[in-house]
Every structure is written in C-alpha cells, then in structure tokens.
Amino acid sequence: MSLRRVFSRAGGAIGSLRMERKLFLVFLVLISLPLSFIGYITYSNYSASIEEKTTVFSATMQEAMMARIDDYIEDMIRISSIPAYQDDIKQNLIRSNRYYERMGEAQGDDESTFIPEDFNLLLSIQRGIEDNVSFINMIKRGSNTVYVFDQYGNGYYSTVSGNIRLDIKESYEFWSEQLEASSGEEMIFGTQKYISNLQSEKFAFTVARKVIDKSLQPIGLIAVDANVSVVEDGIGELDTATKGSSIIFDEAGTVIYDSTGERTAAGIGDDPVIKRAKGIKGSFYEKLDGVNRLYIYSTSSKTGWKIMTAIPESELTRDAVIIRRVTWIATIVTLLVALLLSFILSYALTNPLRRMTKLMRNVQEGDFAVQFPVKYRDEVGQLGNQFNRMIVRIDQLIRDIYEMETKKKEAELQALQNQINPHFMYNTLETIRMTAEINDDTDAADMIAILGRLLRYSISDLHEEVTLSDEAGHVRHYVELLNYRYPGRFALTVDIPEHMTRYAMIKLALQPIVENAIYHGLDETKQVMHIRIAAETRGHEAVVTIRDDGIGMNEEELERLNRSLAGLDGAGKIRNEKGGGIGLRNINERLKLHYGAGYGIQASSRPGEGAEITILLPAGKGRQS
Template sequence: MRSEIWHWIVRLSLTQKLITVFVILITVPIVTISMISYSSYSKSIEKNTALYVNQISQKILERVDQYVSDIKRVTGSQIYMQDIQESLANRNKTVEENNRLQNFVKGLNSLKNDTESVYIFDNYGNMYDSTKNDTIRADIRQQAVDLRQQVRNAQGSSIVISTQKITVGHTDKYYFSIARELKNTNSLEGIGMIIFDSRIQVIGDAVRELDEVTKGRTMVLDDQNTVIYDSEQKWISTNVASNELVQKAVGAQGSFKVTIEGKSYLTSYTTSAVTGWKQIVFIPVDHLTEETRVTRDFTMILVLLSITVALVTSAIIAIALTRPLRTLMRTMKQVNKENLDVQIPVKYSDEFGILAKHFNNMIRRINELVEEVYQTQNRKREAELRSLQHQINPHFIYNTLEVIRMTAEVKRDYEISEMTYNLGELLRYGILRGTDQVTIHKELDHLEKYLALQNFRFSKDIQLELNISEAHLSYPVIKLLFQPIVENAILHGFEMKEENCLITISSHMDKQAIYFTVRDNGCGMDDSQLKIIRNAMQGLRQENRNNIGIANVNERIILQYGASYGLQVSSEIEVGTTVTIVLPVLEAWKESA
C-alpha cells in the first residue's frame, strides 16, 4: 500500500505535486484547528455552565439555609419568654393563658411569609395553632405524637422533617417542617413542642429562575437523600439513596454527565454546609450545545469554503510557479535535438528568471568557448559571489531594511513598513552605535519598538505602562537593560495568556540607590522556578538556559557598579512576576539632574 502511494506521488507532475502539498498544508491545519476550537468551545461552555450553576445553587441554598436558620432561631429564642413558659407549663391554664399562647402562636406565624402553620403542644395534650389558610391539617396531632421522642433526642436542637404531602381541606400540598422540644429554662425539663410547617414553594421560588435559564430540572435532597423538592414534582418525599445518580454526587459539590431516558444531561450538585441538603440540577446537553451547533455548522461551512479557495488558489499558484519551468523544459528539449540557437525569454527577476538567464548564457558560451573557458567563467562567478558576501555589513543590512520599508510604504503595506522600521531601529541601537551606555529615555524608546515587534510576532496586544519620574529619564544605564527582562515576561509569563497582558515599569529613588521595577501580570512562578532564576543570577550552573538573559543583565550590572547592585526577582502564581533593578545614585547625574 505504501509503495503504491509512493509510485503514485512520483508519477505526478510538479504542478500536481505543488497543488497537493498546498491543499494539505492549508486544509489539515484549518480542519485540525476547527475541530480543536469546536471541542474546546464546547468543553468551555459546559465548564462555565457547571461553574455558574454551582454558584447560583450555592446562593439558592444560602437563601434556604437563611430561612431555616431564621425559623430555628425563632423556635430557640422567643419561645423562652417567662410568661409563655409559665403558661405552657401550667396544667390547669386560665382563659387568659390560653389566649396568650394562642396569640403568641399567631405572632410566630406572621414572622415569615412562607410559613404556612405553627403548632405548639404542651405536655397535657393541648394544642395551640395558627394557619394562614384557616384549616388545621388532620394528621398534625398524630405527627406530634410520632415526633415527640425524636425531638427529645435532639436535646433542645431543632430538627428538619423532610417534605411530605399534607391534605389541607380538599387540597394536597407539599410542606417541610421544623420541630423543636420546648424546655424550661430553669429546670431544663421538657414543657412542650413546637412545629413550623413551611411551604415547599420557598425552595421553588428560589430555583425557578435557575430552571428557566438552564431549561432543566432541580431537586433538593436532605441529608438522608430523601427528595425535599423536585421541580417536576415526581420524586418528592422519595428516598433516592440507592439511585445511581445520587451515588455519583460525591463530595460537597461537582458535576458529571448522565443519560436519563436516552437524553444526555450535565448534572451539577452543591451541598449546604448548614442543613446538609444537596441541590442537584439537571441541565439538558441539547440546551448547552444549541450555540455550539451554530458554531459547528458555521465552522464546517468555513472549512469547506477554505478548502475550495485552497484548491483554486493552489492550482493558480502552482501553474504560475511552474510556467517558467515548463518553458525551460521545452527549450531544453530543443537543445537536446542539437538546436543551440534557442533562447528563453527572461520575463521574471526571481529564481526562474536567473535560471533562464544563466541557461541563455550557457548556450552562448557553448557556441563561443571550449569547456576550459566555461569552467574558468564559473570559478570567476563564484569568486564574485564570495566577494559580495564579504561586503555585507551592518550598514548594508540597515540600508536594505530601509529599502524594504520604503517599498512597503509605496505598496501601502504599513504593517510591514512599521515592522521593518522597528527592526532597523533595533539593529541601529544594538549594532551600529558604539557607546555602551544610554539614557533611560532611549532605553525605553528601544523597548517600545522591541515590544511592537514581539506583538507582531506573537499576535498579542501586550501593553507597556510607564510610571517613570521625569527626572529619572536622563539617568545613564548600560544598553539593553530592560529588553531581556521584558523578553522573559513575554516568553514565560504570557505564554499561556492571550489577553490583558500588561508590563509596568516604574521608578523611585532613595539615598542609597535608584530602583526601576518591571512588573508583569502573567502566570507567575512557584518557589522552585524562582530558585532556578536566583541560582542562575548567582552564577550557579543550571541545565535550564531559559533565564540566561536575566542572569546576563544581573552580571553586567554587578561588573559595572559592584556587588551591592543588581536584580531582585519575586513572583506569585496567577499574579505575576516583579523584577527590581537596583542601581547606584551617580553623583554626576544627580548634579546635572
């Protein structure tokens, strides 16, 4: 199979080979990048959605926690007023005491809008109630009997009773309850019990907005994995501890994918630290991928268009590139037939034009000279080429760059013009100028040009913010002081960062030294990476040579000014890296400044 492919490739013409190569070089990166981008985009949406839902779920649980905590606080504070306790503990209550207790219960029920009913039971079978629908549920006395031992075991703490369906009048409603044993504050003996019935809608109101956004379903489970709330009201009051979905929701919060009845869901869960309740949100993956499907379709159309354009463009370019070669081939066939009077029209100044020109010269020389003369001429041309190579110098490079810049200006290609200008200025700054010291002003001007080139190179928008005192701009420093530090920030600090890249350079001075601080907001370094840089600055041999530029700047400062000066490096992960350049306060500069 491999041999057949190779023979097929060999049989192709140069034009066909070029078209094939161009199509592969254009199509493969486009398809690969498109697939990776689509996959990354989809994963990013799922990740951000899960994070958003977790944050919203946490706020919802905090609202529910606050509601439950408020009820618990009510049951644990106001009920211990002295007159209420005395009335509740009295077996033979007067009419006034009964009224006092009844009014007290009504007052408790009015504290929270979502509280449906409040019931207080004494130890003698008496019940005091307040309901907002004026109907007492039929099973309340039996529930009080069932809860009596449970609240006693709680030793004065409130307990939360999972959601239950309660028939009020002729209507079935869902409530969850909070109960507490009431104790005498002096003897700590139980004198009764209080039960708050709260509408499950207190949770429903909190999650409704979330369900509208996610187009999904929300369930709230208590610490025993019994469903307190279900936005579809299918599993309320059902214990789902053995359910596979619940068993996957391990830990305080997280997310995972699951398939329910053939439909894929992104499941996000959050656990309350107060009640131990767990909120589980099921988000249809179809809803998440609506936007990505549009992106996918657009990407596919773009890829197909790109491939079509690549095919057409490749064919045009390949034919244009090989046309001079085909002309040369036809001419050589004439020469092969001993026709030495042929000439190739020279229409191009590129390699094909040069080739045609040399071919024509060769034909003429064959007619004029013997083989020895031809070889002599070849050696002469080689000597001329070496001579030209020896003439290349920095001035030639700079002048050539200026020609390129002006050509780009004429063709209105201002990006190339600016890049060429900046490169020329960098060469002039680093090569042509003889002095080793420059002012801070010139060093910063050089740095701005260097950063402009790096932005072109990496297709980034790295911002440079200068907070340099006007007086410090004339300070003389060694050449290329800032560039290696900024280069290190670009290559390492901003390697994984695409936007909001900022480098800040500031200055200040005290009696001992003048300080120039270069700070970036990149990814930062951990202690081990900092140690590598500091070891390199101390001259210790390191395997990693990435930080040789910083070490070189530090060494040049020490050689110029002494061991008391140099670089100080600090960094923090996800915050950035700070390099402080410590230089002496030069008396000559200080007097002139």
C-alpha cells in the first residue's frame, strides 16, 4: 500500500469525526507532542551532559593517578641510582665479586681441593651492603624490597616486611638478561606475581639497573620492587567516584594493576578492548558480556603505561533514568489535566455548532421559520447571524424561483404554439424536389431528398435512441450530400459487424465527428479523403472508431483537444461553456450523461497521418427488433 493511500485513508477517517472529537484530537497532538519533545530533549541533554562530565572527571582523576605513579616510579629510579654514588656499596660489591671469583677459580683448578668459606669476610660484605640497603628502604616508604646483586648473582637485601622473593635466583637471571645490552640505564618491569618467604602470593613491579664502577664496568645489579598496593588507594578513589573498575597496563599488554584483582600480572594484549585504546587518551563504548560500558583511558608520558576505567552504562544513566521517570510522570499528569480541560473546552466550543446543525436539519425538512439565538459576537455568533440571513434569503429565492418557473412554462407554451410545424417544412422540400424532377434536374432533386432525410433525422427528439446502423446511414447521407458539392472528394467505408447493427445508442453521435474531421482535417494535397467507421466489442465495452487520413494534429493540438474533451481549459481548470452547437465536447458530455463517466470519446493523431476518434460505449445495448 502506497504512502499516499495511507495518508488518504487516515485523512478520510479523521475527516469523518465529529467536530468536538477533531478539536480533542488537535489538543491532544498540540499538547502531547511538545511535552514529549521537551522530555526527550531534557533526557538526551542530561544523559549527554552526565557522560561528558564523567569522561572529563575520570580523565582528570586518571591523569592525577598516573602523575602519582610517575612520581613514585621516579623515586624508585632515583633509589636505583644510589649505588652509583655510594662507594661503600660499590666497594662491597667489588669485594663480593673477587671473593666468588677466587672461589670459582680454586674449585675450577682442582675439584678435589676444597677451600673453606671465609665467613668473616662474607659477613662483612653482607653487613656492609645490607646496611646501605636498609638506609635505602628508609628513604622511600612503600617500596617493598631493594635487592643488590654482585656479578655472580649473589643477592643482598634487607626488609622489615619479610616479603622476600623465593624465586630470587630466577628473578635475577631474568633482570640480568633484560639488562644485558644496558650500560647503566634503568629499566621498568611490569607487575610480576611471586611467592614470598612468608608463603604468601604477592604482586610487584620493578625498577632495575646495572651498578657501574668508576671505569664504567658493571659490578652488579640493583632491583627495586614496589608492591602494587601503592596504587590501590588512588585506584579505589577513582572507582568509587566513577562507579566503575580500573586497570593499569604497560605497552606490552601486561597488567600492572587490576582493581578487580582478576587480571593483575596477566597478559591482555589480545583483548579487543585493549586494542581499541589507541592514542594518548580517549573514550569509547564497548559491549562485553551483555553489558555496555564506557571505557575512558589515559597514558603516562613517563612510563607509557595506560590506565583504563570501565563504567557500566547503567551507572552513567542512573541519574538520567530518574530524571526521565520524573519527567514522564510530570508529563503524563500534565497531559491528563490538559486533556480533561481540552475535552470540556471542545464540548463548549462545538455546542453552538451542534445546535446550528439541528436547525439546518429542520430547514432541510422545509421549516424556514427557525432562528439561531445569537449570544456573543464571536465567530460562532457571526455564523449564526449569517445563518439567519441565509434562511430568510433562501425562503425569498424559493418564492422567486417558483414565480419564474411558472412564467417560463407559460413562455415555452406560447413558443410551442408559435413554432413552425416541421411537417410543413418537409412538405415544402418535397414540393421543391417534385418541381426539380419535372424540370429534369435530377441532381437537385436528389440533393433536396437527401437534405430532407438529414433534416428529418436531425430535428426529431435528440433524446431518442437509435441503432448504430441508423447512425451510420445518417453519416452516409451526409457524405453523399458533400460529394454532390465536391464530386468524388470523400470516400466513406463502414465496417460494422452484423451483431452490432442493432446496437442502441444516442442520436447524432457519429455525424458531427465526421463533419469535424472533414472541416479540420481536410488535406488539400490529396484528391480523395478516406473516412472509415468501424465497430467491435472488447470485453464489456463496445468500441466505435472514426478514422480519417487527413492532415492530423500535432502533440499540442491533440493535448488541447483531449483536455477540452475532459472539460478542462489550458490552465487545467474546469470549463463552463454556454451556447449551442453540437461539437466533439458536446457529444462527449452527452455520452457520459447517458452511459456514465467511464464512457465517452478519446482522440489520437499524428501529423500527416490523420486522426482517430474512439467512442467507448457499454456492451449489451442491442435493440430488440
């Protein structure tokens, strides 16, 4: 079904409603649409404002959080550089390297030779390094443990918390391997999970670097572990404020800290959410596990670590949903009150119209003594005044028309009495014809005889129905008379099937069409103009065509003719022609009045090829013989 048809049906349904219902519907639309629009705009703007403010607030807190982490890591980097300025640490590392170097050489030369360890020397080295490590631990509280290793991987550390890695040897090998190409620069390692000497599971991220002597040769390695608990407070504040969860991860996709505790130290580089976090900072929506979340992220300029906060959309829109509910409740209450008032108002406005409608029904039944009581000078009051004047005027016009019709009938009766008797005209033509034959003027006699037949056929009642064969005979007489004036100029062919010869149709439908074809379509370059009348039945229609081989019509002339047949002028307006004359338009109107609007005349033509007039009539109109 087309959109135009839908609107047409909707318009028809609305148009058939009573006036008070139309007004009620108008009030409903005028009230509900603005209120709904305002509610929608309010909710949308509020939701967008909350999202924008949450994004800005979260990004600000993230940047502050990352700045704190950067400061902490900067302190760890400074701590890791202390051995470069502490001669005691470097001297003890050199002593440790020499001691274990000698032990290695002695055992390598003769495996059967056993050199006992110098516990006093080892104790002196250990105390010297661990005292300095204890001092370093006091400089920056919150760092979990500081490890110092000599070139042979022997570790020295001191801690009050007892959180010493059990896998210290493996950790040293990993750090040493990663620092192989380093010349003393620090390296930051992401969070690792380890088991402490207290048999508890711990997480820590590490800053490590080589310890270099004065000759720029590596003499050991220092590693500073920072427990991830140092970021818990800041992340907790961020998650509390945003009602979300946060995660910190490095450039390799290793999780530094996860506020949910599920993915700390895990590799999440393949996570699609992590892949979308491109650039320094930004935000995006992602649906995960059936929950749509807003992800906001920022990047540390120092470490390249990213902090990402995931906020469920339901948390973002919680306040907006409350506002929406309050808005809709207020809208519905306002709408109900407004509709009640509009119902009362529409009834009050249409009550005078209903009274006027009742009075009109009385007038329709012939009672012209009614009067509409005018109380106010508004539009209804003015309409009432005009209604009262109209009733008086109609009553007067009816009286005038009755008087005019009486006089008209008297005039028509007088005209009929004064009209020349058609029989007198026929008898006069017959006398002229007889005189022509007596004088041996046969052509004149024949012409007068044909003219008499045409005149007798034409003057009789136009409302009379004749057969298609009678109409064709009338056309033959007309063409025969023309050929007396223009010998051999017109050739008429009639092709009517036997079953259609008795077809009943209105009188004088074909001859004016042939006359019009001769008058307007005569081609002076041709010696003979051929005219063909044919008839056939097509389904439920009887079709009569009159075709000529005259000059034809161009597209503009044809369009003008068809518009005239449709009762339209050149501007597409209905024409209102008065006057006599039987033309194509007159025939078309007679056919439509007699048979219905679906029947009548259609024209087609091409320049130089003649014209064709098609008459569409209902089938099954045969006259009983």
